[in-house]
Amino acid sequence: DIQMTQSPSSLSASVGDRVTITCQASQDISKYLSWYQHKPGKAPKLLIYDAFNLETGVPSRFSGSGSGTYFTFTISSLQPEDIATYYCQQYDDLPFTFGPGTTVDIK
Amino acid sequence: EVQLVESGGGLVQPGGSLRLSCAASGFTYSTYAMHWVRQAPGKGLEWVSVVTSSGASTDYADSVKGRFTISRDNSKNTLFLQMDSLRVDDTAVYYCAKGIAVIAGPLENWGQGTLVTVSS
Numbered sequence: 112d113i114q115m116t117q118s119p120s121s122l123s124a125s126v127g128d129r130v131t132i133t134c135q136a137s138q139d140i141s142k143y144l145s146w147y148q149h150k151p152g153k154a155p156k157l158l159i160y161d162a163f164n165l166e167t168g169v170p171s172r173f174s175g176s177g178s179g180t181y182f183t184f185t186i187s188s189l190q191p192e193d194i195a196t197y198y199c200q201q202y203d204d205l206p207f208t209f210g211p212g213t214t215v216d217i218k
Numbered sequence: 219e220v221q222l223v224e225s226g227g228g229l230v231q232p233g234g235s236l237r238l239s240c241a242a243s244g245f246t247y248s249t250y251a252m253h254w255v256r257q258a259p260g261k262g263l264e265w266v267s268v269v270t271s272s273g274a275s276t277d278y279a280d281s282v283k284g285r286f287t288i289s290r291d292n293s294k295n296t297l298f299l300q301m302d303s304l305r306v307d308d309t310a311v312y313y314c315a316k317g318i319a320v321i322a323g324p325l326e327n328w329g330q331g332t333l334v335t336v337s338s
Contacts, residue, residue: 205277
């Protein structure tokens with residue numbers, strides 16, 4: 112199975128800050144990576160697919176990059192409504208696996 | 219608007235069975251792969267299972283293989299997860315999610331989840 116790691120596991124930043132999360136795969140997954148936002152008690156939400164494509168309706172302050180085994184997710188200007196846990200997921204090979212998540216809160 | 223509504227969760231004893239359902243609307247259900255994902259208390263998301271649009275092919279996480287069965291009824295726009303030989307560590311919120319036309323792809327839409335508690 113492909114193992115996914117994320118860093119950091121949590122972070123605290125100020126409103127307006129640039130926030131970056133990294134995700135690493137245990138083997139080459141090409142571009143087959145998505146990012147999700149999950150708020151407590153809510154349905155997870157797809158933000159980014161195929162490593163860098165922004166899902167329709169998602170604010171442009173969210174972005175993704177990378178390929179192969181190393182990927183990054185960036186919030187260019189953190190907003191209060193961005194408080195959530197963010198997960199990467201690979202869909203290059205079954206079983207599709209999630210990273211452990213990164214919890215983002217406001218300093 | 220895509221809507222996915224899970225049901226069937228509840229309290230069950232270890233070794234017991236439960237069948238989850240997910241009612242889908244707002245899209246052409248029969249043309250999309252469908253997934254189940256779970257989140258145990260205090261833990262992250264765990265992918266559980268996928269079924270192709272036709273229902274012909276399925277796959278499972280190692281943790282549930284041989285105990286859980288995913289299926290779908292395209293005439294009723296409904297996804298199912300039959301869970302047998304349940305264990306305490308199967309306790310989680312179970313989400314159904316809409317994939318894309320092929321089995322490998324992002325999970326575009328999610329339901330609100332249904333809670334399964336396995337306890338004696």
